[in-house]
Amino acid sequence: MTDSPKLATEGLCKTYPAGGGQEEVTAVQGVDLRVGAGEFVSLVGPSGCGKSTLFGMLAGLVRPSRGRVLLDGTAPASMLGRIGYMPQRDLLMPWRTVLDNTTLGLETAGMSRRDARARARDAFARFGLAGFEDRWPRSLSGGMRQRAALLRTFLAGRDVMLLDEPFGALDALTRQVMQAWLLEVWESDRKTIVFVTHDVDEAVLLSDTVHVMSGRPGTIRMSLDVDLPRPRTLEVAASGRFRDLRDRILAPLRDEAMAQAGLS
Amino acid sequence: MSGEIAVAASSPVDPATPGAAGGGARLRRIVRATLPPVVFSVLFLTAWELYCRWRDVSESALPPPSSVARALADNRSLLADNAWVTVQEILLGLALAVVVGVGLGALIRSSAVVERALYPWLVVSQLVPIPAIAPVFVIWFGFDMRPKVLVVALVSFFPIVVNTVDGLRAADPELIDLLRTLGATRRRIFRVARLPAALPFVFSGLKVATAFSVIGAVFGEWVGASEGLGYLVLILNNQTDTAGVFAVVTLLAVIGIGMFALVSLAERLLLPWYHAPRREGGA
Numbered sequence: 001m002t003d004s005p006k007l008a009t010e011g012l013c014k015t016y017p018a019g020g021g022q023e024e025v026t027a028v029q030g031v032d033l034r035v036g037a038g039e040f041v042s043l044v045g046p047s048g049c050g051k052s053t054l055f056g057m058l059a060g061l062v063r064p065s066r067g068r069v070l071l072d073g074t075a076p077a078s079m080l081g082r083i084g085y086m087p088q089r090d091l092l093m094p095w096r097t098v099l100d101n102t103t104l105g106l107e108t109a110g111m112s113r114r115d116a117r118a119r120a121r122d123a124f125a126r127f128g129l130a131g132f133e134d135r136w137p138r139s140l141s142g143g144m145r146q147r148a149a150l151l152r153t154f155l156a157g158r159d160v161m162l163l164d165e166p167f168g169a170l171d172a173l174t175r176q177v178m179q180a181w182l183l184e185v186w187e188s189d190r191k192t193i194v195f196v197t198h199d200v201d202e203a204v205l206l207s208d209t210v211h212v213m214s215g216r217p218g219t220i221r222m223s224l225d226v227d228l229p230r231p232r233t234l235e236v237a238a239s240g241r242f243r244d245l246r247d248r249i250l251a252p253l254r255d256e257a258m259a260q261a262g263l264s
Numbered sequence: 265m266s267g268e269i270a271v272a273a274s275s276p277v278d279p280a281t282p283g284a285a286g287g288g289a290r291l292r293r294i295v296r297a298t299l300p301p302v303v304f305s306v307l308f309l310t311a312w313e314l315y316c317r318w319r320d321v322s323e324s325a326l327p328p329p330s331s332v333a334r335a336l337a338d339n340r341s342l343l344a345d346n347a348w349v350t351v352q353e354i355l356l357g358l359a360l361a362v363v364v365g366v367g368l369g370a371l372i373r374s375s376a377v378v379e380r381a382l383y384p385w386l387v388v389s390q391l392v393p394i395p396a397i398a399p400v401f402v403i404w405f406g407f408d409m410r411p412k413v414l415v416v417a418l419v420s421f422f423p424i425v426v427n428t429v430d431g432l433r434a435a436d437p438e439l440i441d442l443l444r445t446l447g448a449t450r451r452r453i454f455r456v457a458r459l460p461a462a463l464p465f466v467f468s469g470l471k472v473a474t475a476f477s478v479i480g481a482v483f484g485e486w487v488g489a490s491e492g493l494g495y496l497v498l499i500l501n502n503q504t505d506t507a508g509v510f511a512v513v514t515l516l517a518v519i520g521i522g523m524f525a526l527v528s529l530a531e532r533l534l535l536p537w538y539h540a541p542r543r544e545g546g547a
Contacts, residue, residue, distance in 0.1 A: 059445045081447025091439045095460040095537045104456070108446045136540040156446055 004073030006037040006192045007058070007083070007160050011067035014053050027053040029217035030067070035209075037159070038190040042203035042210045044249065046256050050218025051196045055162050058194065059085040071160070084161035084191075088168060090149035092137035098148050099124075099133040105156025120155055127151045128181065143174040150182075160192040168198065179205055180234050187231050200249050204242060205232065212252050215260065222252050327507035335511040342496075347515050349492040353409060353481045354523065357416020361473055365421040366466060369428025373458075379429075390422045394480070398487040412484030412492070419480035420473035424466065431465025432458050464538050467531040474523040478516055493519075 012031040018024040027050040035041045043051055056062030058069055060079030068075045071082055084105075092101045099120055106116035124130045127147045137145060146166055153161055166182075167175045179202060186193060186206075197203050203210045207226050214221040226245055228236055236242055309329045315321070316328035323331060336343065368386070372379045394415060401411035435458045443453045485494030493512050500508035532539055 059441075061441050061444060080444055083445070085442065085445040087438055087442060089438060091436060091442050093439065093457065093460065094540075095463075095535070104443075105446050108443070108448045108452065136537045138537065138540050138542050 004070070005034040006039070006072060007033070007035040007194070008070040008073075009033045009058070009067060010070065012054070012057060012064050012069065013066040014050070014057060014062060015065045026217035028057070029219050031218070031220055033194075033211070033220070035160070035192055035194060037192055039208045040186060040193045040195065040206055042195045042197060042207040043213055044197055044200055044203045044210060044253065045213030045218070046215045046253065046260060047198070049213040049215040051213060052164070054218060055085070055164055055194075055196065058162055059083060082158065082160075084153045084156045084158040086149055086153040086161065086163045086166055088164045088166075090137075090145040092140075092145055092148055092152075094136065094138055096137075097134050098129065098137055098140065101137060102148060102151045102155055104152055109157070120151070123151055123155065126185065127154075142170055143178060146170065146178065147181075150185075154185075154191075158191075160194070162194045162196075164196045165198065166195075167202070175199075175202075176234060182206065183232055200246050200253070201237060204228070204245050204249065205234070205237060210245075210249055212249055214252070214256055221256075222249075224249060324504045324506045327510055331507040332510040332514060335505075335507040336514065339508065339511065343493075343511065343515055346491055346493050346496050347519065349409075350481050350485070350494065350516075351519060353412040353484065353492065354416055354477045354519070356409070356413045357480060358420055358470070358473060358477050358523075360413060360417040361420035361424055361477070362466075362470065364417065365424030365469065365473075366428050368421075368425050369432060369462075369466075370454075372425070372429050373432040386422065386425055389418065392418075394419065394483045395487070398484055401484075402488040407488050407490065411487070412481060412489065415484035416477045416480040419476040419483075423472040423476070424469040427465040427469030427472075428462055431462030434465060435461035463535055464531075467527065467535070470527050471524060474527055475520060477523065478520040482516065 009031050012028060012033075013026070014028040016022075016025045016027060031054060033041075043054070045051060053062055057064050058079065060082065069079055071079070076082055092098070093104075096104075099117060100113075102120045102123075103111075103113065103116035106119060107113060111119070121133060124133055127150065129144060129147055129151065132140060132144065132148075137148065140148065146169075150163075150166060153163070167178050170178060183206060195203070195206060204226055210224045210226060211220045212222040212224070213219065224245065228239070228241060228245070313328045313330060316326060321328075327335075368382070372382050397418070398411065398415050401414050405411045405414070439457055440453055443457060448456065481492070482494035482497065485492040486498060489495040493516055497509055497512050500506075500512065
């Protein structure tokens with residue numbers, strides 16, 4: 001073992017060339033990230049701050065214009081198939097049962113459908129999905145669909161997982177239930193998680209480190225270690241330390257929003 | 265694990281049994297679905313019958329429904345034998361159309377170059393007048409079932425290809441990206457995502473194709489056949505047995521509706537997810 005971080009980026013840039021009546025756009029500029037094994041890291045930022053492009057590069061879907069992505073200290077030829085990725089939308093396939101949606105990663109890795117199903121079945125209770133194995137995704141609620149999508153990502157078995165606003169579309173109450181639940185799940189197997197959210201409270205509650213991004217071109221403007229004790233519960237949000245951290249993250253974001261709105 | 269309990273408690277009790285309201289509701293639904301077409305058909309046939317009797321229309325110009333019914337009953341074994349021939353042609357032709365249609369659709373979607381090269385020819389294939397091409401098929405294959413099956417396939421495969429091509433485009437690009445991050449190959453992405461997403465489209469095409477297929481079989485039989493409902497229409501027309509012609513047309517309509525129902529049934533069995541009840545929002 002070396003002390004190189006689990007996931008890192010070095011001077012990561014993405015510029016989309018001009019074309020089709022559009023000007024050249026630099027979506028991400030010089031992003032240096034270091035995420036240690038078992039860390040929970042969040043990225044917060046205004047819309048259009050290049051988070052999706054950054055995630056695309058981490059997942060191997062977007063080729064960086066400059067810079068590189070390192071996994072365990074080395075840069076693989078392609079990041080495809082190396083880290084777990086959960087997009088904003090659950091993307092459950094309507095033609096597969098909930099169970100067969102969650103086995104997707106295992107089957108792609110070459111496991112037989114039977115073994116994959118057995119593996120997935122064991123995890124259903126932990127993800128609050130027991131009894132829904134043979135349902136069509138269509139008949140599930142929003143929160144359950146997100147948990148199924150998370151289970152699909154967990155079962156793919158990668159050490160690093162990218163979660164793109166997984167709770168963004170949920171109502172406030174469901175969202176809190178899901179946050180508490182995610183904390184529990186994460187505490188028990190300590191995967192490395194990179195989490196994108198608009199919700200500063202959510203970022204502080206869940207993360208070890210919060211990176212604040214600024215928009216156009218997307219860069220990391222501020223990084224903040226969240227030194228709240230673990231294991232955490234939703235009650236931590238009532239503490240003074242929590243509010244203090246939240247305010248320090250909100251300040252640069254507010255400046256950004258004001259600038260965007262032309263109010264500064 | 266308090267979180268888990270809260271999660272489990274917020275889940276719906278059992279949304280998968282919306283039809284559990286009892287047999288009464290089911291019966292009412294069936295009646296509501298079947299009553300309008302039945303009532304309309306009875307009114308229409310009665311008006312037709314009365315018109316023929318009161319105006320004393322000649323049987324060869326417009327036979328009343330009662331004569332058509334009598335023609336159906338009197339010739340039932342002759343009609344049944346010939347209908348069976350035509351049904352076979354339709355089934356074989358449709359099967360061929362599905363294989364060729366889905367195959368061509370997949371080929372067209374495999375590359376932009378292939379798509380540009382093939383698409384115009386697809387359209388051309390539909391511009392060829394069937395009465396012009398059917399005799400050529402007879403020259404190629406003789407007087408057996410093959411030229412008829414080919415005509416059925418020719419008129420049926422077009423809606424299947426077009427819908428397959430559209431369907432293979434229908435898979436969510438983000439889902440494709442997700443599969444790529446899982447390390448899936450192109451081949452696997454096709455099997456796991458693109459093909460299943462295309463199936464409802466294929467069935468839409470197949471439903472349109474069933475309507476064409478019946479006409480195709482009749483056209484096919486008009487050029488050199490010794491059996492089948494299309495052949496029977498020719499004979500009966502020559503004898504100005506209009507009631508007989510109407511009887512055959514009635515039978516063709518029944519076959520067409522039956523084929524459509526068969527495809528709809530197959531769709532329900534093969535794509536149960538497509539007709540599953542939807543749940544709106546909430547946790």
